[in-house]
Amino acid sequence: MSEEQSIQNRRGDEPLIGALLGYQGRQASGWTARASYEFAGARAQLFREALAEFPNARRDDFALMRRHLEPRTGEHILGFGEGSGHFCRAIADAIGPTGKYVITEPSPELLCNLPEALLALPQVFTEVVSVEQLHFEAESFDKVWACGAFHHCPDQTRAIAALHRTLKPGGRMVIFDIFQGTPMARHFDTIVARYCSTGHEVKFMSEEFARTLCFLAGFDDSKVQIVEVPHRLCFASERDMGKFIYKLHALTRLPGTEEERFDATAEGLKEYLPVEREGSQYVLHFDQRALIAVK
Secondary structure, three states, X not given: OOHHHHHHHOXXXXXXXXXHHHOOOOOOOOOOOOOOOOOOHHHHHHHHHHHHHOOOOOOOXXXXXXXXXXXXXXXXXXXXXXXXXXXXXXXXXXXXOOOEEEEEEOOHHHHOOOOHHHHXXXXXXXXXXXXXXXXXXXXXXXXXXXXXXXXXXXXXXHHHHHHHXXXXXXXXXXXXXXXXXXXXXXXXHHHHHHHOOOOOOOOOEOHHHHHHXXXXXXXXXHHEEEEEEOOEEEEOOHHHHHHHHHHHOOOOXXXXXXXXXXXHHHHHHHHHOOEEEEOOEEEEEOXXXXXXXXX
């Protein structure tokens, strides 16, 4: 049985992608089933499995999000590339029922697996659309943000321009991502790019280019900053660490059995990124940077 067939068999009775159209008018009115998007099939399934099997691995994420995004009651916030819904509950709780959290995602397969409990919240809306093609009215959002998604944007100039247009005056853009020349970039350009099932041909920004993107979109240079985001992932064992990253990035091109791939992934991580033992836990330093700009 092929890797693809094995993963498909694990999917059980998950909803058809077309079920997106049934979300009570809270989704896009249409989408192209054969559009080009990366998180589909085995890649999307393994990504979901990673988050489901290790729900506490990314527990530090929420404090980092609150520190830099600062969601507040009544705000309208756009989360692009947030198809997994990882931050949805935390942001929805922060803005309350008078706010609005709009999740946009180019992969319908990720969005159609969001928990019904999240979709039922009055402040949560979803739409299948890439960030470059955002069509919301100008000055619609108090804040726009993403975590680890921006390097997948093929047209980053157009993407930042679209985000700037949708921000209200005084609104904030927060983008957590990997930057060129960092240990994370070396890990992704070596391990992930070689062994991810879909490849990983992406565009990591330099700090200079990130500032230029903001300038071209209309942000004032004095209101743009780039800060370190010390991102920690926590696991009970090195095997768990390897299994999580293997599934998160669908490293199915690694040789060997699936168990051997978990171990190979863990060893590859230690070659590029710090791994520390803290008490009974293994902590993987998965550091990013935040591009923060105020309109």
